[in-house]
Amino acid sequence: MTADQQQRVIVKVPASTANLGPGFDSLGMALSLFAWIEMGAAERTEIVLHGEGMDGIPTDKTNLVYKVAQQVFDEAGVSIPELSISMYSEIPLTRGLGSSASAIVGALAAANRLAGDALSRERLFEIATRLEGHPDNVGASLYGGIIVAAWDGERAAAIRLEPHPELEVLVAIPEFHLSTDKARHALPAGYSKADAVYNVGRSSLLVAALASGQLEMIRYAMQDRLHQPYRAALIPGMERILAEATEHGALGAALSGAGPTMLALVDRRSSRKQELEQFLLDSLRQHNPAEARWLTPCLEGPVVTSLDASQAGTTFMEWIKGEITA
Ligand code: HSE
Numbered sequence: 601m602t603a604d605q606q607q608r609v610i611v612k613v614p615a616s617t618a619n620l621g622p623g624f625d626s627l628g629m630a631l632s633l634f635a636w637i638e639m640g641a642a643e644r645t646e647i648v649l650h651g652e653g654m655d656g657i658p659t660d661k662t663n664l665v666y667k668v669a670q671q672v673f674d675e676a677g678v679s680i681p682e683l684s685i686s687m688y689s690e691i692p693l694t695r696g697l698g699s700s701a702s703a704i705v706g707a708l709a710a711a712n713r714l715a716g717d718a719l720s721r722e723r724l725f726e727i728a729t730r731l732e733g734h735p736d737n738v739g740a741s742l743y744g745g746i747i748v749a750a751w752d753g754e755r756a757a758a759i760r761l762e763p764h765p766e767l768e769v770l771v772a773i774p775e776f777h778l779s780t781d782k783a784r785h786a787l788p789a790g791y792s793k794a795d796a797v798y799n800v801g802r803s804s805l806l807v808a809a810l811a812s813g814q815l816e817m818i819r820y821a822m823q824d825r826l827h828q829p830y831r832a833a834l835i836p837g838m839e840r841i842l843a844e845a846t847e848h849g850a851l852g853a854a855l856s857g858a859g860p861t862m863l864a865l866v867d868r869r870s871s872r873k874q875e876l877e878q879f880l881l882d883s884l885r886q887h888n889p890a891e892a893r894w895l896t897p898c899l900e901g902p903v904v905t906s907l908d909a910s911q912a913g914t915t916f917m918e919w920i921k922g923e924i925t926a
Contacts, residue, residue, distance in 0.1 A: 606640075606641075606909070607640060607641070607713075607714055607906060607907075608638065608639070608640035608684075608906075608907045608912075609638070609639055609640065609710050609713045609714060609904055609905065609906050609907065610636060610637070610638045610710075610904075610905045610907065610916065610919055610920070611636065611637045611638075611639075611706045611709045611710045611713075611902045611903065611904050611905075612634050612635075612636050612902065612903045612905075612920070612923070613634065613635050613636075613637070613702045613705050613706035613709065613741055613901070613902040613903075614630040614631055614632065614633065614634055614702065614740070614741055614744065614898035614900075614901070614902075615630070615631045615632075615633040615634065615635070615691040615697045615698050615699065615702055615741070615898075616628050616629060616630050616631060616697070616698035616701055616702070616736070616737045616738075616740035616741045616857075617629050617631055617696070617697065617698065617740070617769070617771075617854075617856040617857060617861075617863050618696075618698065618734070618736035618737045618740070618856070618857040618858075619736060619824070619827065619854065619855065619856075619857060620746075620806060620822065620854055620863075621802070621803075621806065621821075621822035621823060621824045621828070621852065621853075621854035621855075622799045622802035622803040622806060622821070622822065622823060622824040622825075622826070623736070623748070623803045623806060623807070624799070624803075624824065624826045624827050625734040625735070625736055625751070626735070626736060626748065626749055626750060626803070627736060627746070627747070627748060627749075627803065627806070627807070628698075628735075628736035628737055628739050628740030628746070628747045628749065629740055629745070629746045629747070629763065629769070629897050630740040630741055630743075630744045630745060630747075630897060630898035630899075630900075630901065631697065631698075631769060631771075631895045631896075631897065631898055632895045632896045632897070632898045633690055633691050633697065633893070633895060633925075634689075634690055634691070634702075634898075634923070634924075635687065635688070635689035635690070635691050635699070635702040635703060635706055636687070636688050636689070636706075636916075636920045636923075637665060637685065637686070637687050637703070637706040637707060637710050638684075638685065638686040638687075638710075638916040638919075639665075639669060639683060639684070639685050639707075639710040639711065639714060640683070640684050640714070641680045641682065641683065641684070641714070642682045642683055642684035643682060644682055645660070645661055645666065645681075645682045645683050645684070645685075646659075646684050646685070647659040647660070647663050647665070647666060647683075647685045647686075647687075648685070648686045648687070648916075649686075649687050649688075650686065650687065650688040650916070650917055651688045651689060651690075653689075653692065653693055654687070654689070654693075663685070664700070664703055664704065664707070665685055665687065665703055665706070665707040665710075666683060666685060666707075668703075668704055668707035668708055668711065668727075668731065669683060669685075669707050669708075669710065669711035669714075670711075671711075671727065672707075672708055672711035672712050672715055672718075672719060672724075672727070673711060673714075673715055675718075675719060675723075675727075676712070676715035676716070676718035676719060677718070678714075678715045678716075678718070680714060680715075686916040686917075687703075688916070688917065688920060688924070689702070689703075690924055690925060692773060692861075693777070694777040694778060694779055694780075695773050695774075695777065695778070695856075695859075695860060695861045696778070696855065696856040696857035696858055696859045696860060696861040697771070697773075697856060697857065697861055698737035698738075698740065698741060698857060700732065700737075700780075701728070701732055701737030701738040701740075701741050702737075702741050704728050704731050704732060704738060705724075705728055705738055705741040705742045705901070705902055706741075706902060708724045708727060708728055708742075709724070709742075709901075709902035709904050710904065712724060713904045713906060721742065721743075721901075724742060725738065725739060725742055725743075725756050725758060726755070726756045728742060729749075729751050729756040730756075734751060735747075735749035735750070735751040735756050735758060736749055736857075737857060739756075739758045741901060741902070742901045742902065743758065743760040743901050744760070744898055744899050744900040744901040745760045745761060745762055745763055745897060745898075745899055745900075746760065746761040746762075746763050746810055746897065747759070747760055747761075748760075748761065748807055761807070761810055761811050762899070763810070763897035763899070764810065764813045764815060766815070766867050766868050766869060767815070767851075767865060767866075767867070767868070767896075767897055768865075768866045768867070768868040768873075768894065768895070768896055769863060769864070769865060769866070769894070769895045769896060769897065770850075770863070770864040770866055770873070770876060770877060770880065770892060770893075770894055770895075771856060771861050771862070771863050771864075771892065771893050771895060772841075772861065772862045772863075772864075772877075772880035772881055772883075772884055772890050772891070772892045773860075773861045773890060773891050773892070773893065774835070774837075774860045774861070774862075774884050774887075774888045774889070774890045775888055775889040775890060775891070776860060776888055777860075778834060778835070778858065778859050778860045779858075780857070780858040782834070783831050783834060783858035783859055784858065786830045786831050786833070786834060787826075787827055787830050787831075788830060791825075791826060795825040795826065796826075798823075798825045799824060799825055799826050802820075802821050802822070802823050802824065803821075805817060805820070805821035806818065806821035806822055809821050815851050815865075815867060816851075818851040818852035818865055819846045819850075819851060819852050821852070822851075822852030822853065822854055822865070824854070827855070827858075828842065828854070828855050831855060831858070831859055834859065834860070835855065835859045835860045835862070836884075836886070836887030836888065837862075837883040837884040837885075837886060837887050837888075838855060838859070838860075838862060840883045841853055841862050841864075841879075841880055841883045841884075842854070842855075844879070844883075845864050845876065845879065845880065848872065848875050848876045848879040849866065849870050849871075849872025849873065849875055849876040850864035850865065850866055850876055851864075851865040851866060851867055852864070852865050853865075862880060862883075862884065864876060864880060873894075877892045877894075880892060907919075
């Protein structure tokens, strides 16, 4: 099989939040914050990173997007060893908003299109989960909406739920980086039966609440004993937010992924949004600078556009600039 050497694709892929409180490594939601990746065959590999905050990301063949793309080509049986790649991301890095998962999913989707859509979405999900180590962020970025997922090291299984139409998401992003590795190292090696049962109950209730639209149950269901208590020391202000956000108008609050971003689910009809935003920011800003963003669940995964010859003159940044919000 050969690839179309002229083909150029642009992928728009959503950010994600993982865990949603009790669903450690199993629940995720795609968010209306995006990364874009352009990819095409080239004579010599060139990787261009646009925008801020990309310092330290390699621009040679050790680049994650390049390596993920080659994995797709290998499996699809096509050869495109030299790639032209451009990237822009409005998803802050190492803040718990799934930036690496978005890069992986964007790379998979772009490369798969260049390979003639040889791999199924299920296969892309398995590859992405293996690369990321857990299915929650990649599942959300790949399927959009809310994802309920399980991974046993061999098989990745997921079911997508449609988010309630009135669900809005407030994220408060502290101005410091926290690597997933560090936040995972804070977790204990084992848990008591009581804590395991606590989380099974809360996580199951949360899935049922989200699936059935019983938003008032989120307050009770969005509680966790598996990861948040152990990560609290890494995120000053987090404990207060988890304890009090519902008194300021949130449906529920959680650490976004491994943090440090804090997330509140909100009924978009609420009259207390300003109060809630202020509360989250005040809680974090007692310790670190922080900014807030109002987002919505993103309903779809990557959107892949194949550019034709007539669009050859349009640069990557010209193509996406109308869509960038951050
Ligand atoms: N489920 C993962 C964790 C998400 O909490 O470590 C990391 O983004």
